[in-house]
Amino acid sequence: xKLIILSIVLAYCVTVNSQxxxxxxxxxxxxxxxxxxxxxxxxxxCIDTRCATCKRDILSDGLCENKPGKSCCRMCxxxxxxxxxxxxxFRTFYGKRFNFxxxxxxxxxxxxxxxxxxxxxxxxxxxxxxxxxLTKTTLExxxxxxxxxxxxxxxxxxxxxxDPVIANPFTIGEVTIxxxxxxxxxxxxxxxxxxIVIDILGGRSVRIAPDTANKGLISGICxxxxxxxxxxxxxxxxxxAIQPNINKEFDGCPFYGNPSDIEYCKGLMEPYRAxxxxxxxxxxxxxxxxxxxxxxxxERAKHVLFDYVETCAAPETRGTCVLSGHTFYDTFDKARYQxxxxxxxxxxAADCYWNTWDVKVSHRDVxxxxxxEKVTIRKQSTVVxxxxxxxxxxxxxxxxxxxYSSENTSIYWQDGDILTTAILPEALVVKFNFKQLLVVxxxxxxxxxxxxICGNYNQDSTDDFFDAEGACALTPNxxxxxxxxxxxxxxxxxxxxxxxxxxxxxxxxxxxxxxxxMYEYCLRGxxxxxxxxxxxxxxxxxxxxxxxxxxxxxx
Numbered sequence: 140x141k142l143i144i145l146s147i148v149l150a151y152c153v154t155v156n157s158q159x160x161x162x163x164x165x166x167x168x169x170x171x172x173x174x175x176x177x178x179x180x181x182x183x184x185c186i187d188t189r190c191a192t193c194k195r196d197i198l199s200d201g202l203c204e205n206k207p208g209k210s211c212c213r214m215c216x217x218x219x220x221x222x223x224x225x226x227x228x229f230r231t232f233y234g235k236r237f238n239f240x241x242x243x244x245x246x247x248x249x250x251x252x253x254x255x256x257x258x259x260x261x262x263x264x265x266x267x268x269x270x271x272x273l274t275k276t277t278l279e280x281x282x283x284x285x286x287x288x289x290x291x292x293x294x295x296x297x298x299x300x301x302d303p304v305i306a307n308p309f310t311i312g313e314v315t316i317x318x319x320x321x322x323x324x325x326x327x328x329x330x331x332x333x334x335i336v337i338d339i340l341g342g343r344s345v346r347i348a349p350d351t352a353n354k355g356l357i358s359g360i361c362x363x364x365x366x367x368x369x370x371x372x373x374x375x376x377x378x379x380a381i382q383p384n385i386n387k388e389f390d391g392c393p394f395y396g397n398p399s400d401i402e403y404c405k406g407l408m409e410p411y412r413a414x415x416x417x418x419x420x421x422x423x424x425x426x427x428x429x430x431x432x433x434x435x436x437x438e439r440a441k442h443v444l445f446d447y448v449e450t451c452a453a454p455e456t457r458g459t460c461v462l463s464g465h466t467f468y469d470t471f472d473k474a475r476y477q478x479x480x481x482x483x484x485x486x487x488a489a490d491c492y493w494n495t496w497d498v499k500v501s502h503r504d505v506x507x508x509x510x511x512e513k514v515t516i517r518k519q520s521t522v523v524x525x526x527x528x529x530x531x532x533x534x535x536x537x538x539x540x541x542x543y544s545s546e547n548t549s550i551y552w553q554d555g556d557i558l559t560t561a562i563l564p565e566a567l568v569v570k571f572n573f574k575q576l577l578v579v580x581x582x583x584x585x586x587x588x589x590x591x592i593c594g595n596y597n598q599d600s601t602d603d604f605f606d607a608e609g610a611c612a613l614t615p616n617x618x619x620x621x622x623x624x625x626x627x628x629x630x631x632x633x634x635x636x637x638x639x640x641x642x643x644x645x646x647x648x649x650x651x652x653x654x655x656x657m658y659e660y661c662l663r664g665x666x667x668x669x670x671x672x673x674x675x676x677x678x679x680x681x682x683x684x685x686x687x688x689x690x691x692x693x694x
Contacts, residue, residue: 221248221361223260223273223345225442226427227434231362231378235371237385238394240270240434246377247276248347248359256280256313258347258359268435269389272442273343278329283312285329289343290442344446350568351681352553389434396429404428407444415451416598460488460593462500462577463674464659465508470594471581474603475651478592479509485592488579492588495519496567498579508662514571518562521548525558530573532558557677570681576674578681620661631668632656635675635690669693 222230227240242264249257261275278285286296295304295316302311309316316329349357349364357364359377372378388394396404404425412421424447432440458471467477471488489497501513514525524533532539532550541558542551553559553570560569568580579593587597594603620628632653652675659671669692676687 219351219364220346220348223247224427225272225343225439225446226431227270227272228427229360231360231371232357232364233362233371238387239381239385240272240387240389241381241384242271245381246359247345248349248357248361250353250356251358252356255282258345260345265435268439269392270434272435272439273345276345278314281313283314285314285316343442350559352551352559392430392433394426394430396426397433400429400432401425403432404440404443407440408447411444411448411451415447419447419451458581458589458593458596460579461678462487462511462575462592463678464575464655464671465510465662466502466575467655468592470592470600470603471589471596472594472598472600472603474594474600484515486590487577488581488589488591488593490588491590496562497591498567498569500577511575511577514569514577516560516562516567516569518548518567521545523548523550523560525560525569525571525573527573530558553681557681572674572677574674575670576677578678620657624661625657628657628660628668629653631660631690631692635668635672640687665692 219232220230221232222228224230227238228236229239230236240262242262245260245262247258247260257279259277259279260273261277262271263274264271265274273289275289276287278287283302284298286299288294288296297304297311304316314329347361354364358375360375360381362371362378363375372382386394391397408421408425408428415421424443428440428443428447431443459469460471461469463469466479467475469475484499484501487498487500496516496518499515499517500511501515502509503512510527512527516523516525522535524531524536526533532541532543534543534545534548534550539550543549549561551559551561557570557572557576560571562568568578570576570578570580581589581596587595589596594600635656636649636652656668656671656675659667661667663670669689672689672693676689679687
């Protein structure tokens with residue numbers, strides 16, 4: 140049984156194919172440990188033009204050094220995660236990478252306010268090999284202890300064996316454990332509190348992914364989840380404690396890999412590259428494998444391979460579908476389109492394989508366009524209605540107060556006015572601001588098994604479309620901006636999505652975003668623009684944990 144808890148990925152804003160930008164010869168890394176401040180590279184070239192030329196002088200693993208005064212590029216991060224990888228690389232919540240291989244026990248993350256939990260790593264030197272590897276991950280939640288022994292067939296022990304895992308899903312206290320079958324291997328999903336989730340792969344890799352509701356409530360090696368790059372390795376005691384020992388080189392094992400080790404790893408991993416369906420950096424994994432092979436031979440290299448294969452096979456990200464404005468959709472696979480229709484009820488997303496849940500949206504006509512009237516969430520026989528008028532919340536047709544919790548369903552406010560409905564162990568999460576922002580998150584168990592306007596979650600946007608024929612008559616979209624409206628619409632919307640946004644929310648498809656903003660302004664004037672600005676602020680917070688200021692015109 141292998142352990143995962145929420146798959147997450149950073150979706151690239153820019154796809155780079157050329158490798159000409161990088162020097163052929165790698166520069167040796169500095170012997171002095173420094174705070175890692177690097178952007179990712181793909182196939183040897185920096186993803187973001189704000190980074191300098193692709194030099195391997197920080198981790199020597201194909202990452203890019205930032206230009207002076209520039210912070211690390213974020214690359215359209217849809218879900219926040221912290222990683223510990225099989226070759227000893229760590230990545231903080233903000234995305235800073237470093238290598239750490241000292242034996243001992245370390246706090247990867249812990250709750251600092253309103254949450255009694257921690258995730259601790261045990262790293263050991265095995266059989267006299269160089270450095271140390273992850274051998275055990277321990278999760279402690281409100282008095283319950285879950286030990287996960289890495290690289291074993293039956294890894295989970297609950298409370299020292301006193302509470303055997305006898306059901307699927309299995310719940311003890313605040314923790315839910317579920318085993319999900321993925322072609323070629325299983326995934327064990329562990330979740331607790333407000334959507335704090337961990338992925339513990341079958342080899343020696345760990346990923347932890349807290350929902351943005353936990354912003355500022357976490358400390359540890361992963362960072363404080365404030366999503367401020369200036370905070371990493373400056374204030375957190377756990378980070379500062381290991382800083383003198385990060386990015387240490389070992390004799391004969393450069394981070395960028397010996398040429399013969401790179402060739403060995405290319406041969407090892409190449410057969411899996413052709414069938415990798417996710418946007419995974421093969422170059423990065425090859426260098427990690429080469430470093431691991433030099434440090435510990437075939438066994439350690441195979442753990443990197445295992446990490447690569449699992450990441451290729453399983454969705455790396457929690458699926459996120461967004462309805463915003465009047466009425467724009469971003470599907471789970473990031474297709475983008477607009478649909479206006481007066482359907483009384485329309486299917487936004489559903490589990491079309493097991494039929495365990497669905498999310499439906501009811502609309503009402505408002506002059507020449509439609510708006511959300513009600514959101515209905517069904518989990519088996521439990522039905523939750525979120526009604527715009529009066530911000531009503533009903534469960535089974537009965538009004539409930541917030542926060543609300545019953546069995547595997549939790550409803551609570553996030554960031555003041557975003558109502559979050561979380562259903563476990565399915566990990567269906569619906570966030571609604573009772574206006575025109577609706578976000579649906581799903582996790583990898585529903586990979587390829589969803590339908591509705593949000594599409595089939597399968598990492599392929601080409602099959603995402605909504606056939607409105609027969610569903611309801613389309614509402615004619617209002618005409619575009621008039622010549623009188625256009626100059627002001629362009630001024631407002633270009634200022635909303637200026638370059639300062641890139642440092643925080645990493646807006647993907649910026650021209651499309653500006654066009655949506657202009658549509659809202661030309662539809663409803665200044666009020667339409669301000670509503671759009673406020674909803675974008677909320678969307679940015681939900682996706683990235685970033686807090687934006689609304690324009691002066693809307694304050």
